[in-house]
């Protein structure tokens with residue numbers, strides 16, 4: 001029988017919506033991990049040493065090997081840099097940073113120190129993404145369309161940072177779709193045009209229409225009330241395929257072909273991957289989804305709509 005592997009001591013930074021909804025339960029359920037400290041100005045986790053400053057936490061907990069960052073993207077770089085400089089491995093929520101250059105800087109820092117850096121993309125862990133990628137591998141894609149329409153008030157209640165510079169607006173959920181697309185398409189595409197719709201009182205778009213090479217397009221909208229839509233529909237030389245429910249359900253030729261109607265497996269899979277990366281001394285940094293967002297913000301034609309208030 002193999003010897004049991006010791007759990008990895010981890011600290012969570014930014015105890016807000018996603019930390020409480022997904023990270024804390026995923027860590028608690030895994031024998032790979034032991035949550036020893038948190039850093040957050042307001043949030044805490046019962047039974048876990050609370051800190052409000054990352055430098056102070058790193059000093060107080062030399063046993064912490066991994067720092068998992070659940071902050072919004074803009075404050076994330078400084079926390080990641082502090083953790084890497086203190087010799088800790090780092091796991092980044094999506095999007096991995098506010099800019100591409102800062103993630104490249106973190107990648108260099110981690111590599112120079114022999115530390116793991118993992119840019120997580122939780123939607124890639126959805127139930128039907130791996131089978132969709134496998135099915136598409138030997139097909140020719142003739143057209144693809146993403147419809148990603150959800151209600152910002154439901155998923156980001158009161159989170160004004162999403163509408164501040166660096167918050168990415170509707171690309172905060174849209175990048176989840178792009179993380180799936182960039183993972184499953186057998187050949188890469190690039191963006192050629194975008195229309196971005198900004199509320200007149202906000203700094204980031206609330207809706208976006210994107211056009212890519214290869215017949216690929218996307219419709220992101222954060223104003224959808226009622227049923228939410230997270231679909232990717234792809235036509236191929238072997239007929240149509242679709243991913244629904246954020247990559248959790250697969251359809252081939254219009255028929256259900258697998259997956260599961262639940263998102264609960266995504267974060268346990270991310271932490272399992274991070275445990276493997278740390279134990280193997282490797283990093284995983286993929287910026288492909290963020291390149292498309294950056295290109296859309298570079299090429300996008302701007303239109304103005306009604307003011308938005310939570």
Ligand code: NAP
Pocket residue numbers: 013014015016017018019039040041042043070071072073075093094095122155156159161172
């Ligand atoms: P959140 O609840 O607004 O923020 C997380 C925590 O970060 C806050 O509770 C806050 O903790 C801290 N924080 C916020 N702004 C800060 C700032 N300017 N400086 C320092 N700390 C700050 O956000 P979230 O929804 O959890 O999202 C965090 C990340 O997870 C985002 O990148 C998002 O894309 C990703 N994500 C979110 C969801 C979702 O459903 N919401 C799903 C998947 C991934 P303190 O005030 O206690 O310091």
